[in-house]
Amino acid sequence: MTESTEQRLKEKLTEEIKKAMKAKDKIRLETIRSLKKVILEKEVEVRPKGQTELTPEQELEVLAQQAKQRRDSIEQYRQGGRDDLADKEAQELAIIETYLPRQLSxxxxxxxxxxxxxxxxxxxxxxxxxxxxxxxxxxxxxxxxxxxxxxxxxxxx
Structure with missing residues (x-):
């Protein structure tokens, strides 16, 4: 089960990269590539522990961590008066949130x-x-x- 879930996420990201390239959507392409990169890095990190792939919980952790990073960056950029960079981070955050479970009210x-x-x-x-x-x-x-x-x-x- 874990393997198929992981495959699905990586495959989904690969498909999304292709779609973003065709649509010439630069921000989406960069964001999805960075997500895939972080997931692959995390996979390499868990290999010494005898794990070949991430569990769905670990994938969720990676996505949540990336979303948190963007939120923190947005806050920092806004405080520094760099709305242009904050807006870019906000766009990336919106893309990352599409892969996360629905946030509770x-x-x-x-x-x-x-x-x-x-x-x-x-x-x-x-x-x-x-x-x-x-x-x-x-x-x-x-x-x-x-x-x-x-x-x-x-x-x-």
Missing amino acids: TEEIEAIIDNIIQSVGATSPKDMGKVMGPAMKELKGKADGKQVQEIVKAKLN
Whole structure:
């Protein structure tokens, strides 16, 4: 199962590269090539551990990491007054997000966090660690970590 999922993602990226080349869509082409490169690098990284390909979870991790990098860059560029670069990063982010699972709304994230707070019995900001572990595990790839942290902090205060 893992192999076919991995093949599908790599094949999908290869197909997307071909489409972007035909459409002469430079930003899309660069973004997808960079995603494929990062996935291939990560595959090489896990080989010594006896793994030949990435698991779907590892693929999701790579995609989420790339999306986070773009979000951070956008913030940095905006603060530096480089809207041109921020716009380019935003376009790349939009392309990367098409490969990620649908991001949950704030209300959906809050409902999941409320359940976790209740199940671990968290009552104060001291319990943040008890909540963040299970929250990040459950929301991995479905919500931005910074947003999850802010919601947990607000609910425990």
